[in-house]
Amino acid sequence: MTEQETPGELRARFEALVHAVAQPLHTFLLRRADADAVEDILSETLLVLWRRIDDVPALTTGSEVDPDAVLPWCYGVARGCLANARRADGRRRRLTQRLTLARRPVPAAAADHTDLYAALGTLGDLDREVVLLWAWEGLAPRQIAEATGLTPNAVSIRLHRAKRRLAAQLERKNKRRSGHNRSEGRSKR
Incomplete structure (x- = not known):
């Protein structure tokens, strides 16, 4: 112009x-x-x-x-x-x-995850989103914080509590705590 x-x-x-x-x-x-x-x-x-x-x-x-x-x-x-x-x-x-x-075809003997979906449904929206971003998308708490607008510390706390609630809902068969064994990675000298 x-x-x-x-x-x-x-x-x-x-x-x-x-x-x-x-x-x-x-x-x-x-x-x-x-x-x-x-x-x-x-x-x-x-x-x-x-x-x-x-x-x-x-x-x-x-x-x-x-x-x-x-x-x-x-x-x-x-x-x-x-x-x-x-x-x-x-x-x-x-x-x-x-x-x-x-897209992979679902195997005929696919596992039934209805209990897991029901347990996820008991979580609040934000907690469920945090768990799904962690489990399905493979994001670290720092990345989840960026996606949700929370702090990384808040994400870690929410994730820990949500996983604990899911475990209680699903009544884990293996009562052992997850993580590394204390003797793992050490030599037997």
Whole structure:
């Protein structure tokens, strides 16, 4: 926007540009992209044109827009938006493939975890989230603190208490305390 140009004049200039280039850009994109994606790519192209309206060659305030002067530059913008859309589509496809390959079939004799889920259901929302971040996502208390907004010390306390409540709920068969044996890792000299 030039210093003398008002917001209304800027809008009028953009509308004149859109009037001159929208249909040719639409046709250009129809020849190069899936019909389902054309409208999205065109809207992205027009957004870029709005942001860079001062960069459009031969586009001046108050004058008629010459499509032959502005279209080549606008085609370049549309090509860039089309390339971005293709890259994004490729990333989505690769992610879908990875997720499909990562899904493992559940074995026929899968363990029944209904007791565990019931015990998790007795915990408060924040305690359950702390336990799940620790157990399923493998996060350390410092990382859980960052994700939840708690302090690392508060996470450690919540995790300890929640694990103790879960153990009581599940009535652990092995009453031994978890952790290392005192003799573990020492030589027998």
